[in-house]
Amino acid sequence: MMQIQKAGILIRRAQPFEITLVRSFIEKQFSVAWADEISVGFANKPVSVYIAVLEKQIVGFAGYECTRKTLFGPTGVAETVRGRGVGRALLIASLWGLKELGYVYGIIGGAGPVEFYKKAVGAIVIPGSDPGIYTNLLK
Numbered sequence: 001m002m003q004i005q006k007a008g009i010l011i012r013r014a015q016p017f018e019i020t021l022v023r024s025f026i027e028k029q030f031s032v033a034w035a036d037e038i039s040v041g042f043a044n045k046p047v048s049v050y051i052a053v054l055e056k057q058i059v060g061f062a063g064y065e066c067t068r069k070t071l072f073g074p075t076g077v078a079e080t081v082r083g084r085g086v087g088r089a090l091l092i093a094s095l096w097g098l099k100e101l102g103y104v105y106g107i108i109g110g111a112g113p114v115e116f117y118k119k120a121v122g123a124i125v126i127p128g129s130d131p132g133i134y135t136n137l138l139k
Helices: 016-029 032-043 086-100 114-121
Strands: 002-004 009-013 049-054 057-064 071-077
Touching (some): 016 032, 016 057, 016 071, 032 057, 032 071, 049 086, 071 086
Antiparallel strands (some): 009 049, 057 071
């Protein structure tokens, strides 16, 4: 567990019995597809989903090994707490989770805000990696 001191936000691994609350947050704030991806993380042992909690409410999430081996994501932070370091803390917790599994590298699939990842952890873009696994998707 990690606490973002100033904001009073706790970063911790999700518990298996919290799947419904986490999925609901993701569906409302982001998308059903991301909630589906995160469901895989809840089936992993240990659960490969971290959550950010403020006053006993979820305000962010991050998963790893939900879509493919070594992949980080999906991840999201509620607009009300953005800019407080929550996304970075969730990313780092997830990268430590990947390290615990024995990986020396993590891959951010469909990175989105590339500059954020570069600044947060020195991530680099893998040439030719876009669109990666995100092709031929169902509609």
